[in-house]
Amino acid sequence: MNTRVRAQSARKGTSTEERVKDRAEVDERRVAREKELKAQRAQAEAKAKEKMFDRKRDKFSKFKADLEKDFQTDDRSKSEREQQAKKLQNEEAERKERANAHKVEIARNLLEEKAIMMEHYVNFKEDWERLKTAKTGALTLDDFMQWAEVREGNAGFVARRDDAEVRKTKMREATLRWHPDKFNATFGKLIQSDHVQSIQELVQQVSQQLAEQRKVVVVAK
Numbered sequence: 001m002n003t004r005v006r007a008q009s010a011r012k013g014t015s016t017e018e019r020v021k022d023r024a025e026v027d028e029r030r031v032a033r034e035k036e037l038k039a040q041r042a043q044a045e046a047k048a049k050e051k052m053f054d055r056k057r058d059k060f061s062k063f064k065a066d067l068e069k070d071f072q073t074d075d076r077s078k079s080e081r082e083q084q085a086k087k088l089q090n091e092e093a094e095r096k097e098r099a100n101a102h103k104v105e106i107a108r109n110l111l112e113e114k115a116i117m118m119e120h121y122v123n124f125k126e127d128w129e130r131l132k133t134a135k136t137g138a139l140t141l142d143d144f145m146q147w148a149e150v151r152e153g154n155a156g157f158v159a160r161r162d163d164a165e166v167r168k169t170k171m172r173e174a175t176l177r178w179h180p181d182k183f184n185a186t187f188g189k190l191i192q193s194d195h196v197q198s199i200q201e202l203v204q205q206v207s208q209q210l211a212e213q214r215k216v217v218v219v220a221k
Contacts, residue, residue: 117159
């Protein structure tokens with residue numbers, strides 16, 4: 001009896017030890033598995049963080065490159081704008097310089113024209129007085145067509161730079177000088193008979209031109 005009990009107790013003790021041992025092995029495998037899973041999760045998280053860091057780094061690198069490109073573009077655009085502005089300033093300065101030079105040239109030409117016209121006018125009046133001393137029947141059409149100003153419709157010898165009083169004086173003298181009645185009274189007997197009609201036509205033409213010229217010249221400033 002005692003022997004059977006002891007045998008049963010021994011088997012029972014052995015079974016308990018095995019169960020404890022099995023449980024310990026299971027726990028050990030579970031712990032090892034948990035460690036393995038934890039290590040895998042940590043590795044996956046590390047890889048995910050590394051990928052995220054790589055993406056951020058790539059994004060930052062692209063942003064930096066784009067920013068540098070924009071800066072370079074802005075610098076080029078700024079440089080181009082500055083060059084364009086400088087070019088426009090130079091062109092404007094050259095235009096003003098040309099305009100001023102043109103004005104100076106015009107003023108100089110007008111002064112020269114005024115001096116030349118005055119010289120022609122003085123010579124004309126001297127020639128006109130000499131014609132009055134011609135012999136009877138000696139004057140021809142050419143004698144009254146010898147002055148370019150008369151031929152070109154400026155019998156008053158008015159220059160563009162003449163002031164108002166000078167213009168009025170010249171036009172008044174020319175109007176009296178070429179008035180048909182006064183002209184005939186002065187030169188009627190001195191003209192060749194075959195030139196009378198052509199000279200009368202010239203006088204009439206010049207008189208009409210002076211009437212039209214007086215409307216413009218006398219009021220000009």
